[in-house]
Amino acid sequence: MRWIVTLAFFTISLTTLADDIPPAPEEPSLTLDECVAWTLMRHPKLTEAGFQIQQWRGTALQAGMYPNPRLDSGNPQTIGPQRTTVLTTGLTQEIVTAGKLKLDQAAASEAARQAEWNRVKTRFEVLTLVRQEFFSTLAAQRRKALLERLLALAEKSEKTGEDLFKAERVSETDVLLLRLERRRAELSVNTSDISLDGQKRQLAATMGVREMKIDAVAGTLSVPLQDFASEQVIAQILYGNPTVQMAQLEITRNQFLLHRAEVEPIPNLSVQGGFQYSYATDNAQGIIGVYLNIPLWNQNQGNIAAAQAAVSRANANRDVVQLELAKQLTDALQRYRIADKTVKTLEDGILPDALRTLDLIQKAYAVGQFDITRLLQTQRSVFEANIDYITALENRLIAAAEIAGLLQLEEFP
Numbered sequence: 028m029r030w031i032v033t034l035a036f037f038t039i040s041l042t043t044l045a046d047d048i049p050p051a052p053e054e055p056s057l058t059l060d061e062c063v064a065w066t067l068m069r070h071p072k073l074t075e076a077g078f079q080i081q082q083w084r085g086t087a088l089q090a091g092m093y094p095n096p097r098l099d100s101g102n103p104q105t106i107g108p109q110r111t112t113v114l115t116t117g118l119t120q121e122i123v124t125a126g127k128l129k130l131d132q133a134a135a136s137e138a139a140r141q142a143e144w145n146r147v148k149t150r151f152e153v154l155t156l157v158r159q160e161f162f163s164t165l166a167a168q169r170r171k172a173l174l175e176r177l178l179a180l181a182e183k184s185e186k187t188g189e190d191l192f193k194a195e196r197v198s199e200t201d202v203l204l205l206r207l208e209r210r211r212a213e214l215s216v217n218t219s220d221i222s223l224d225g226q227k228r229q230l231a232a233t234m235g236v237r238e239m240k241i242d243a244v245a246g247t248l249s250v251p252l253q254d255f256a257s258e259q260v261i262a263q264i265l266y267g268n269p270t271v272q273m274a275q276l277e278i279t280r281n282q283f284l285l286h287r288a289e290v291e292p293i294p295n296l297s298v299q300g301g302f303q304y305s306y307a308t309d310n311a312q313g314i315i316g317v318y319l320n321i322p323l324w325n326q327n328q329g330n331i332a333a334a335q336a337a338v339s340r341a342n343a344n345r346d347v348v349q350l351e352l353a354k355q356l357t358d359a360l361q362r363y364r365i366a367d368k369t370v371k372t373l374e375d376g377i378l379p380d381a382l383r384t385l386d387l388i389q390k391a392y393a394v395g396q397f398d399i400t401r402l403l404q405t406q407r408s409v410f411e412a413n414i415d416y417i418t419a420l421e422n423r424l425i426a427a428a429e430i431a432g433l434l435q436l437e438e439f440p
Contacts (some may be wrong), residue, residue, distance in 0.1 A: 056245035059161050062234055066157045070235030073153065076146035083139035091132035096120040099299060117301015117314055125290035130283055137280035141273045147435070148269035153235075155432030158439060159425045160230040164244050166421035167226045170414060171219040177410055178216050181209040201399045208403055248420035250440045252367075252427050255360060264356055264433050265349050274345035281341045285334035292322040352433065359429040366423035373416045381409045 067073065099119040188205040191197045227241040265271060299316040388405045424440065431439040 056243040057241055058245050059158065062157055062161050062230070062244075063154060065236055065239070066153055066234045067150075070153050072149050072235070073146070076142070076149045080139060080142040080146060083135065083142045087132055087135035087139050090135040091128050093123065093128065094121045099301070112306045113303065115301060115303040115314065117299050119297055119299040119316075119318075122296040122298060124295050125293040127287060127290060127295075130287040130290070134280050134283040134287065137276050137283065141276045141280070144269045144272045144276065148273070151269070151432045151435050153233075155428050156233050157230075158428040158431070160226070160233045161244060161246070162248065162421055162424040162428070164223070164226045164230045164241075165246050165248060166417050167219065167223040168244060169248065169417050171216065171223050173410075173413060173417070174212065174216045174219050178209070178212040181205070181212040185209045204399055204403060248417065248424065250424070252423070252440055255363065255427075255430055260360070260430065260434065261353055261356055264352050267435070268352055268433060269435070270348050270352060271345065274341070274348045278338065278341040278345060281334065281337040285331070285338050288327055288330045288334040291327040291330065292325075294319040294322060356430065356433055359426050359433070363423060363426035363430060366419050366426055369419040370416070370423055373412065373419060377412055378416060381412045385409050 097119045099117050185202070185205045185208075188197060188202045192199060192202045227244075228237070230244070231237050231239045231241055297318040299314070299318070301314040302311065303314055304311045385405050388402055428439060
């Protein structure tokens with residue numbers, strides 16, 4: 028009579044996988060919301076972006092400041108014997124014409140607005156990375172738990188096989204195959220442990236708190252996600268994305284700079300008012316003067332041409348930005364749909380069929396119709412299908428997180 032060595036190496040139900048395996052109670056777990064909160068509070072990229080806004084606001088303020096008057100003697104003082112001394116003093120003020128200060132300030136203000144949009148862009152880039160790393164960590168955690176289950180079953184099966192071999196009920200080949208399977212399971216667990224530790228460190232670094240020790244994360248990979256309609260999503264991104272807004276503001280800024288270059292040849296006035304006293308004649312008199320540069324040869328032609336080119340380049344760059352965003356979104360949508368299709372195929376067909384096949388092989392093995400090699404191969408196929416399922420769930424969430432970042436979704440998933 029053929030004895031059954033192992034009835035089930037791997038009989039984890041689909042429902043168990045979908046609900047995920049919770050971490051041990053003694054391990055404090057981080058949720059996605061907690062990871063996001065830490066990120067928004069501590070990430071240096073957001074701090075840097077905030078100071079960049081302040082920097083450009085200060086630049087804009089300074090650009091509109093009127094030039095200070097200058098204390099001016101007018102001409103060199105004549106100092107000699109008392110009757111030849113002539114003393115002169117006065118103030119010279121530059122009068123800026125053609126609205127140049129307003130144009131300078133307007134251009135700098137557009138740069139400040141760009142910095143504000145850059146902070147929005149940086150915020151969602153960081154959030155996207157944190158969301159993706161969180162789900163990758165969660166997936167690595169689930170893989171390790173799955174492999175630990177496999178190892179426990181492999182150890183139990185090996186022990187059963189050894190006992191049956193001692194009782195001369197199975198061959199040594201069966202024991203060796205079971206031992207090989209157990210060692211493979213041990214290697215997989217050890218490898219997954221290293222991978223999970225690295226993933227936790229990566230998550231902490233992505234959050235901007237690399238010194239944080241993450242014991243575990245809490246969540247589920249089987250979360251409901253919206254069905255992204257490509258045309259609607261593309262339209263929303265092409266007009267509302269921070270990168271597009273920054274490109275549009277760059278056009279406006281360069282238009283201000285072009286106007287500024289065009290009015291540069293209009294000369295500013297320097298007006299002087301002063302006082303002069305001559306000891307020789309005991310005479311005091313007022314002095315007034317007006318000075319200006321005559322734009323005879325230099326009419327700022329080169330800078331005007333450069334500013335015109337900058338406006339054209341900024342317009343072209345906006346189109347490039349929109350094309351790149353559309354390409355990025357299309358790629359993310361494609362990856363999302365492939366992963367979503369894989370998840371549904373595994374849930375609706377592959378996993379149930381694999382588990383059913385394993386059940387039939389186990390029963391056949393119990394009555395001696397198949398050898399242990401066939402059983403182990405089937406069990407390994409079921410295990411690999413479950414690993415593929417976790418990977419597909421992870422890939423779907425990573426792609427969805429990228430789309431959510433492009434759409435600037437505050438709530439995800």
